[in-house]
Amino acid sequence: MNRLTDATRRKLLKGAAALSTLALAPGVMLVRPAVARETGKPATSNVRWGLLIDTAKCDAGCDTCVTACRTENGWTGHDRPQTDPQWIRKVTVTDKRSGAALSLPVMCQHCAEPPCVDVCPTGASMKRADGIVLVDKHICIGCRYCMMACPFKARSFVHEDVTDQKPHAPRGKGTVESCTFCVHRVDDGRMPACVEACTEKAGRGAMIFGDLNDPNSDIAKAVSKHVTTRIRADLGLDQGVMYRGF
Amino acid sequence: MTSKPILQVIDGDSAGYFTLVGWFALFVLAGLGAAWYMEHNGHFVTGMSNQIVWGTPHVFAVFLIVAASGALNVASMASVFNKSAYKPLAPLSALLALALLAGGLAVLVLDLGRPDRLIVAMTTYNFKSIFAWNIYLYTGFFFIVGVYLWLMMERRMVRYSKPAGLFAFIWRLALTTGTGSIFGFLVARQAYDAAIMAPLFIVMSFSFGLAIFLLVLMASYHWTGRPLGDYVLRRLGKLLGVFAAAVLYFTTVQHLTNLYASEHHGVEGFILAGGSVYTALFWVGQVIIGGIIPLAILFHPVTAGSRSWIGLASALVIIGGLAQVYVIIIGGQAFPLLLFPGMEESSSFFDGQVATYAPSLPEVMLGVSGVALALILVAVAIKILPFLPQTLDDASIDPHFKAEPAEADASDEEEEDAAGVGETAEATPGT
Amino acid sequence: MKHGRIIGFLLVLLGLLLAAPMPVLAGDVPLPHPVKAVKGSQCVEPVDTMRREHMNFLKHQRDDTLRGGIRGAKHSLRQCIDCHAIPDPKGASKDRTVGPFCTSCHEYAAVSIDCFQCHTAKAEDGGKQSSRWRHKAGGENLLSELRTHLQGSTKEARP
Numbered sequence: 095m096n097r098l099t100d101a102t103r104r105k106l107l108k109g110a111a112a113l114s115t116l117a118l119a120p121g122v123m124l125v126r127p128a129v130a131r132e133t134g135k136p137a138t139s140n141v142r143w144g145l146l147i148d149t150a151k152c153d154a155g156c157d158t159c160v161t162a163c164r165t166e167n168g169w170t171g172h173d174r175p176q177t178d179p180q181w182i183r184k185v186t187v188t189d190k191r192s193g194a195a196l197s198l199p200v201m202c203q204h205c206a207e208p209p210c211v212d213v214c215p216t217g218a219s220m221k222r223a224d225g226i227v228l229v230d231k232h233i234c235i236g237c238r239y240c241m242m243a244c245p246f247k248a249r250s251f252v253h254e255d256v257t258d259q260k261p262h263a264p265r266g267k268g269t270v271e272s273c274t275f276c277v278h279r280v281d282d283g284r285m286p287a288c289v290e291a292c293t294e295k296a297g298r299g300a301m302i303f304g305d306l307n308d309p310n311s312d313i314a315k316a317v318s319k320h321v322t323t324r325i326r327a328d329l330g331l332d333q334g335v336m337y338r339g340f
Numbered sequence: 341m342t343s344k345p346i347l348q349v350i351d352g353d354s355a356g357y358f359t360l361v362g363w364f365a366l367f368v369l370a371g372l373g374a375a376w377y378m379e380h381n382g383h384f385v386t387g388m389s390n391q392i393v394w395g396t397p398h399v400f401a402v403f404l405i406v407a408a409s410g411a412l413n414v415a416s417m418a419s420v421f422n423k424s425a426y427k428p429l430a431p432l433s434a435l436l437a438l439a440l441l442a443g444g445l446a447v448l449v450l451d452l453g454r455p456d457r458l459i460v461a462m463t464t465y466n467f468k469s470i471f472a473w474n475i476y477l478y479t480g481f482f483f484i485v486g487v488y489l490w491l492m493m494e495r496r497m498v499r500y501s502k503p504a505g506l507f508a509f510i511w512r513l514a515l516t517t518g519t520g521s522i523f524g525f526l527v528a529r530q531a532y533d534a535a536i537m538a539p540l541f542i543v544m545s546f547s548f549g550l551a552i553f554l555l556v557l558m559a560s561y562h563w564t565g566r567p568l569g570d571y572v573l574r575r576l577g578k579l580l581g582v583f584a585a586a587v588l589y590f591t592t593v594q595h596l597t598n599l600y601a602s603e604h605h606g607v608e609g610f611i612l613a614g615g616s617v618y619t620a621l622f623w624v625g626q627v628i629i630g631g632i633i634p635l636a637i638l639f640h641p642v643t644a645g646s647r648s649w650i651g652l653a654s655a656l657v658i659i660g661g662l663a664q665v666y667v668i669i670i671g672g673q674a675f676p677l678l679l680f681p682g683m684e685e686s687s688s689f690f691d692g693q694v695a696t697y698a699p700s701l702p703e704v705m706l707g708v709s710g711v712a713l714a715l716i717l718v719a720v721a722i723k724i725l726p727f728l729p730q731t732l733d734d735a736s737i738d739p740h741f742k743a744e745p746a747e748a749d750a751s752d753e754e755e756e757d758a759a760g761v762g763e764t765a766e767a768t769p770g771t
Numbered sequence: 772m773k774h775g776r777i778i779g780f781l782l783v784l785l786g787l788l789l790a791a792p793m794p795v796l797a798g799d800v801p802l803p804h805p806v807k808a809v810k811g812s813q814c815v816e817p818v819d820t821m822r823r824e825h826m827n828f829l830k831h832q833r834d835d836t837l838r839g840g841i842r843g844a845k846h847s848l849r850q851c852i853d854c855h856a857i858p859d860p861k862g863a864s865k866d867r868t869v870g871p872f873c874t875s876c877h878e879y880a881a882v883s884i885d886c887f888q889c890h891t892a893k894a895e896d897g898g899k900q901s902s903r904w905r906h907k908a909g910g911e912n913l914l915s916e917l918r919t920h921l922q923g924s925t926k927e928a929r930p
Contacts, residue, residue: 102341105721111783121666122494127461128491131842131844132838133844134844135841136835136839136840136841137839168727172384174384175688175690176391177383177389177390177921178390179390180390180688180689183687183688183689183691184688185679185685185686185687185689185691186686187679187680187683187685188683188686190682190683190684200573200679200691205733207525209527211468211526212469213469213470213471213525213526214466214469214471215461215465215466215469215471215472216460216464216465216466216472217464217466219466220838222838222839222840223839223840228837228838230834230838231839232833232834233457233460233464234453234454234457234883235452235453235454235455235458235460235463236452236453236454237452237453237471238394238453239394239469239471239522241390241393241556242394242526242673243525243528244524244678245527245528245677245679246677246687247390247677247679247691249390250384251390251453252453253382253383253389254381254382254384254890255382255850255888256889259889259890260891261849261893261895262849264890264891266885266888266889267453267888268379268383268452268453268454269453269889270455270847270921280843281840281842282842290414308869325679326528326678326679326681329527335833336372338618339681340680456885
């Protein structure tokens, strides 16, 4: 038997994480939203993950976040725009009268009251204790009712066979999928790929990710300082994704 | 006086019968093939997309499910509302209801992304989901109508058929409410977010179900050469007229209430005046072909009494019904979601754009196979079990028959609650 | 009489509705000899238990991880792959895959699993960053662990 004590595990884990950062990406210091949750511990509702997007720092010409997400989660398409999945997209919003426009990324908004979860017949659409909305693809039957219910068009249906998936992001034909807040990274104490890329690759820092329940987190501080809004706030879904500047 | 039961199996040994069943079987097989093709390749081979997530299969499935509960009308009128004239027809009505529901559900299931996980859908439930409730409503419907059917056809049990009929009637109202609520609860979509969806679906079910029933009744009597009097047909025809009018009325209310809220002006303008295929389907398909023309036929003194006209009106109601469900399901999705009301949106994911959709052949084949499945079930069932009355000529049906069919609306009261089909036969003058 | 016919009819109807493709019983498939694990000297549970219970472990793990958020647990599918994936016997590809190991028994037992429609069957070799892998015998230290990990890709499968 091969059981590690929890303490050894944790030591190994932290050491391995530190080592791999040093060895594989010298010079890059990853911003950490929080420490990785201890191995073997479930997500809890003490944490509520949130994302704040400052549209003033976001540019219509930039889609670094989209590319980063696609690379991280491997949702490359087949050049069929109607059926290819899009976990995150840049939307341009134009005021019809003045012509003023802004650009912002839209992905799963990780609602506290997610309509997709309410309508799902099998419970495959689910909200984790820490507020991350996911599809449990093991019991998804591909009925697409969640896609009918989502006000943000955040979900995609996998319309054809998938090969060469990323190990941390299994995907397969006939099920529904969407942004996971990069749950595999977050559980590991890392930032979602889009947030990391926005800061490190694009140098914009338009996205702040963190724990809304922790008053000392960057996101909680920003949210308490600036007026923020949510897409279709009228629906009262209490999304985890918030915006500034529209 | 003869004690021979009035219900009798059809012979079903003619070349015509086998040709008919053969055709239905062919369509069912084609539908299975289409489903296999869609699952094997993935849904990208259909017209459906991430914009239009429910397509033609859902139009047929919803139509059939809605019609199923409506097909039970005739039985309900006999058992619950004591209309004695319909008693001999009640078993056929219940059978048709079961068959239509089976056809609709088969289509729905075969369109799933993972039909192989049907067992998951049957064993894992999220009780907040209307879909999950519907699974119960559908299974319950099979069970309750099945029992009801048995009580009606088993002579010793016939006296229990009335409470069973009442229960089935209530259940079917719940079922259609559930089906309508699948759409009514979608707050995000401008076209659906309305409580009127549930009652609208109920009147739709009355109308579509009765239209299908009329056609099945006429066809089976015509092909088996059994006598079918005008009395039944005229009464059912009149009823169909009332239901078709009710559908028009509820549709009007649906759109008027939506027009009242300015936030829904966009989608209303799109459907009612957008010039798209949905506008045409709405006005020409649903309103004119499925509403006004059948109404004219069914209430005009010249055509109202003619069975070919009644048959035509039923067919038109069905066509209009399909158009209506198409407009609701696909037109409702074609109108873009408003993420930023009042603003213009654009993206690589078709935000702010009216979605395009064209039904693909496999989808249509799958949808039609649901209809074929329902019909083949009926055709086989009436051969195995006695569902069809031997005769429905005026003499055996019309309580006031006096050689010259009287205006027969006056009194329909039926005193013998317990009287079942067999007893009716004995009580019928002239048998 | 009628009674019986009606019940019979309802049964036929039910049968038609529920008719599911019956699994064809396996014919003359040779008895399975699963290939040896590439890594590790022991499985995550005693071999006997694994043979009988692995599907239940996996099912629990998948719910614990996906729905509960428990990571790095013993029965993780990614770790099965890490130890049990073998290089392509035909040498067509350098990647180690777990397919041959799992199918060796499943073919015999006429079980078909859909896991690898979504989960990649390939082991994560080639220095891809994965901060969470561990699972070697308790005594080994971190460096040797990392070394074995990196060597995994070049190791031959034992016959």
